[in-house]
Amino acid sequence: MSAFLSIRNLSLVLKGGPRLLRSVSLDVEAGEVRGLVGESGAGKSMIGKAVLGILPRSVEVVEGEIWLDEVDLLKLRPSERRRKIGATAALIPQDPLTALNPSRRVGPQVTDRLVDILGWKRADAQARALELLAEVHIPDPARVMRSYPHELSGGMRQRVLIASAFAAEPKLIVADEPTTALDVTVQKQILHLIARMQARHGTALLFVTHDLGVVSKVCGSLAVLYGGLVVEQSPVRDFFRQPAHAYSRALLAATPKYTDPMAGLNPVPEAVITAVQAEVAQADASWRNGGWRHD
Amino acid sequence: MPSSTPGFAMLDARAMVKRRLGLRLWLSGGWLVVLVVAATFAPWLAPHNPLEQDLFTSRLPPFWMAGAEPGYWLGTDSLGRDVLSRIMYGARIALVVALIAGTATALIGATLGLIAGYFRGWADLVISRLVDIWMAFPPVLFAILLIAVMGPGLVSVIVAIIVIDWTRFARVVRAEAMAQGAMDYVASAQVAGQKRLGTMLTEILPNVLPTIVVLLTLEMGIAVIVEAILSFVNLSISTDFPTWGGMIAEGRTSVHQAWWVLVFPLATLFLTVLSFSQLGEGLKDRFDPVLR
Amino acid sequence: MTDLYTVTDMHLSLADMVNKPLFGSAPRIDILHGLSFSIKRGEVLGIVGGSGSGKSTLGRVLVRLLEPSRGQVLFDGQDITHLNEDALRPLRRRFQMIFQDPMSSLNPRRTVGSIIAAPLKLHGFDRISVRVDQALDHVGLPRSFRTRYPHELSGGQRQRVGIARAIAMEPEFILADEIVSGLDVSSQAQVLKLLADLVADLGLTLAFISHDLSVIRRLCGTVMVLYQGRIVEHRASDALFAAPEAAYTRELLGAIPLPDPDQPWGAQAG
Numbered sequence: 001m002s003a004f005l006s007i008r009n010l011s012l013v014l015k016g017g018p019r020l021l022r023s024v025s026l027d028v029e030a031g032e033v034r035g036l037v038g039e040s041g042a043g044k045s046m047i048g049k050a051v052l053g054i055l056p057r058s059v060e061v062v063e064g065e066i067w068l069d070e071v072d073l074l075k076l077r078p079s080e081r082r083r084k085i086g087a088t089a090a091l092i093p094q095d096p097l098t099a100l101n102p103s104r105r106v107g108p109q110v111t112d113r114l115v116d117i118l119g120w121k122r123a124d125a126q127a128r129a130l131e132l133l134a135e136v137h138i139p140d141p142a143r144v145m146r147s148y149p150h151e152l153s154g155g156m157r158q159r160v161l162i163a164s165a166f167a168a169e170p171k172l173i174v175a176d177e178p179t180t181a182l183d184v185t186v187q188k189q190i191l192h193l194i195a196r197m198q199a200r201h202g203t204a205l206l207f208v209t210h211d212l213g214v215v216s217k218v219c220g221s222l223a224v225l226y227g228g229l230v231v232e233q234s235p236v237r238d239f240f241r242q243p244a245h246a247y248s249r250a251l252l253a254a255t256p257k258y259t260d261p262m263a264g265l266n267p268v269p270e271a272v273i274t275a276v277q278a279e280v281a282q283a284d285a286s287w288r289n290g291g292w293r294h295d
Numbered sequence: 296m297p298s299s300t301p302g303f304a305m306l307d308a309r310a311m312v313k314r315r316l317g318l319r320l321w322l323s324g325g326w327l328v329v330l331v332v333a334a335t336f337a338p339w340l341a342p343h344n345p346l347e348q349d350l351f352t353s354r355l356p357p358f359w360m361a362g363a364e365p366g367y368w369l370g371t372d373s374l375g376r377d378v379l380s381r382i383m384y385g386a387r388i389a390l391v392v393a394l395i396a397g398t399a400t401a402l403i404g405a406t407l408g409l410i411a412g413y414f415r416g417w418a419d420l421v422i423s424r425l426v427d428i429w430m431a432f433p434p435v436l437f438a439i440l441l442i443a444v445m446g447p448g449l450v451s452v453i454v455a456i457i458v459i460d461w462t463r464f465a466r467v468v469r470a471e472a473m474a475q476g477a478m479d480y481v482a483s484a485q486v487a488g489q490k491r492l493g494t495m496l497t498e499i500l501p502n503v504l505p506t507i508v509v510l511l512t513l514e515m516g517i518a519v520i521v522e523a524i525l526s527f528v529n530l531s532i533s534t535d536f537p538t539w540g541g542m543i544a545e546g547r548t549s550v551h552q553a554w555w556v557l558v559f560p561l562a563t564l565f566l567t568v569l570s571f572s573q574l575g576e577g578l579k580d581r582f583d584p585v586l587r
Numbered sequence: 588m589t590d591l592y593t594v595t596d597m598h599l600s601l602a603d604m605v606n607k608p609l610f611g612s613a614p615r616i617d618i619l620h621g622l623s624f625s626i627k628r629g630e631v632l633g634i635v636g637g638s639g640s641g642k643s644t645l646g647r648v649l650v651r652l653l654e655p656s657r658g659q660v661l662f663d664g665q666d667i668t669h670l671n672e673d674a675l676r677p678l679r680r681r682f683q684m685i686f687q688d689p690m691s692s693l694n695p696r697r698t699v700g701s702i703i704a705a706p707l708k709l710h711g712f713d714r715i716s717v718r719v720d721q722a723l724d725h726v727g728l729p730r731s732f733r734t735r736y737p738h739e740l741s742g743g744q745r746q747r748v749g750i751a752r753a754i755a756m757e758p759e760f761i762l763a764d765e766i767v768s769g770l771d772v773s774s775q776a777q778v779l780k781l782l783a784d785l786v787a788d789l790g791l792t793l794a795f796i797s798h799d800l801s802v803i804r805r806l807c808g809t810v811m812v813l814y815q816g817r818i819v820e821h822r823a824s825d826a827l828f829a830a831p832e833a834a835y836t837r838e839l840l841g842a843i844p845l846p847d848p849d850q851p852w853g854a855q856a857g
Contacts, residue, residue: 211844214844217844256805260804480694485672486652487709501697504696
């Protein structure tokens with residue numbers, strides 16, 4: 001097992017429903033930034049949630065392995081898994097408003113993980129949090145530590161969440177649409193910040209987004225999902241120069257660009273959808289015949 | 296899921312999950328149906344006259360115990376009256392109170408809540424203050440006072456429940472109407488030029504209806520309890536007519552000699568109130584199209 | 588071309604309920620600070636700005652969901668600034684709105700057919716059933732969708748229902764408030780194309796509110812950039828995108844990540 005995060009043949013189902021992920025395999029090397037792209041319902045967030053062990057109750061892993069730092073998470077007992085994930089990985093969530101508990105001050109919410117999971121002393125954690133808040137360019141960190149979330153702007157809250165994600169020096173961070181709720185000007189700052197923090201700390205990053213523009217700025221490589229199936233994995237440069245899959249090409253053509261008034265004029269053609277859906281059906285058919293039966 | 300047109304392809308996967316079978320809907324609904332049938336047809340179904348006293352058959356145990364007499368399924372009380380028949384006749388009172396008091400409370404409370412929550416402004420100010428003041432009175436005292444003034448009886452019991460409990464509906468429905476009022480479909484109705492009252496009835500009301508239904512079934516359970524309490528302390532209808540509360544009060548005195556006189560009406564009361572609350576939740580699960 | 592809307596020195600302030608004292612009235616917050624502009628018949632105007640720029644508030648003034656505190660709004664020469672709801676009702680057919688979140692703007696307890704038909708009934712249209720079918724045809728939804736409920740549809744389909752409801756009224760003006768921001772790129776492209784076609788076919792005047800300049804570039808002939816309740820730039824699209832004048836417009840454009848790894852997207856302070 002070489003890659004730092006290695007997902008092998010992961011299939012998830014909605015209990016009593018269809019597969020949400022269809023035998024997904026994906027490697028993320030240490031220090032790499034990997035984008036997960038797809039439209040809503042493609043399963044991109046589910047991959048991140050599966051890695052962090054925060055799948056909704058209604059979703060079940062039916063097969064596959066998730067190797068994180070040489071350990072298959074799915075073979076661990078729940079308590080061991082939580083400890084392993086807590087010590088190795090962290091999340092930058094989508095909505096900075098709901099990700100922070102509104103009735104608690106910001107400081108303890110940043111230091112909690114250090115104290116509870118890693119067993120730091122409260123004072124050390126406090127010092128570390130101040131240092132990190134300064135590192136994410138929060139002015140007057142000491143005052144912010146004492147504030148409540150509603151006293152901070154959206155951009156500030158997202159900075160706090162980034163600081164708290166990096167607090168325990170995780171080796172992997174899952175960023176789930178971290179800038180979707182922000183204005184473009186703030187988004188730019190936050191993306192630059194994430195990129196800078198990632199480079200400085202050498203953290204591997206799994207970056208979930210629907211925005212191809214964002215991927216082109218942040219990621220080194222990407223995986224495109226449709227209907228829970230990975231249809232393409234490429235380095236970012238290759239992808240934007242020469243997308244391999246017809247669906248990827250169609251997605252790119254559908255993305256509007258202010259530099260080109262004609263871009264974004266092209267809805268994904270029907271033929272492309274039909275073809276990619278046939279691929280999904282094909283994957284399901286061979287999966288059912290592959291010995292593992294799902295009833 | 297083969298589909299041709301692009302936009303129609305990815306229907307929400309959640310729509311494909313089968314709705315959980317409404318077991319609690321069936322259980323609670325089933326019990327209430329049994330109760331309604333028993334109450335409605337009590338004169339034909341009840342094995343005995345509930346008022347008939349017979350000292351030769353006093354304190355007979357239920358059918359499975361030694362010394363039971365055939366025909367007295369759940370035994371008799373100290374005056375020899377058939378417990379099962381009395382429970383069936385008692386159900387008439389309980390259900391009438393649940394139905395009338397529950398519905399009237401819902402109508403009054405929900406109407407005021409809807410008006411306060413949607414029209415806001417002065418209407419809200421007046422109604423909300425009224426609710427606040429109303430709720431500051433201790434409810435049991437209020438009920439007893441009311442019955443003291445009106446005199447005991449079925450009507451007094453129903454009025455007492457309405458007067459005490461309309462605030463519950465008003466508060467919850469007001470909050471729900473406010474939340475719905477902030478939705479864009481309400482703005483959309485305004486853009487379309489719909490009048491305020493029309494918007495309230497055609498747009499808001501259907502969306503608060505599930506909440507009202509759940510509250511209504513809860514309220515029916517509460518009404519059954521309140522009636523039982525008032526008849527327990529002898530403030531409901533006259534003592535000779537069987538009520539569950541009255542039976543519990545009588546059973547209490549002879550619990551060591553004849554536990555069944557206490558336990559059966561108590562269990563019936565418990566099951567009924569539980570069924571009402573479960574029915575509401577079950578209905579909501581089953582028939583709410585916007586469950587997420 | 589004549590002006591459909593003429594807005595002169597329009598101000599709007601809202602009550603600040605957060606800082607309302609226990610007694611007395613709440614302080615006012617100014618949202619819009621004296622806007623003056625006009626919208627020509629047949630124009631497709633893009634209104635762009637960050638959160639808190641007042642773009643949605645401005646839109647809601649145009650369809651008179653909000654009443655300005657000062658200034659004047661003329662619709663087709665008629666002063667609608669302070670008209671009350673009764674006086675507005677006959678005008679309402681003529682300016683319609685499509686909302687951002689189709690889930691919350693479609694009543695979840697009504698079928699698609701009844702959602703589209705309701706405003707038609709209010710305004711006394713004839714042949715309502717035919718009009719509903721035509722509206723569905725126009726937005727490319729099958730007529731069988733009349734009996735569906737909003738939660739049974741995908742996001743793009745819901746937004747088409749919102750559009751169908753608006754165009755069924757045969758309005759002269761449509762306000763579209765962030766209508767594609769919740770959609771995937773593929774449905775977004777479909778809805779934008781649909782909207783462009785409808786504007787051309789039906790001769791509509793459209794105000795399109797968005798935070799996304801790329802989308803606006805695709806659709807709009809003129810662009811108005813709002814920043815903190817003021818117009819910082821208002822020009823023809825081609826001119827604005829070729830050489831943005833206001834510093835804020837340049838900042839906005841510079842922040843957009845294009846799907847192109849070679850685009851210079853340098854770090855900035857902060």
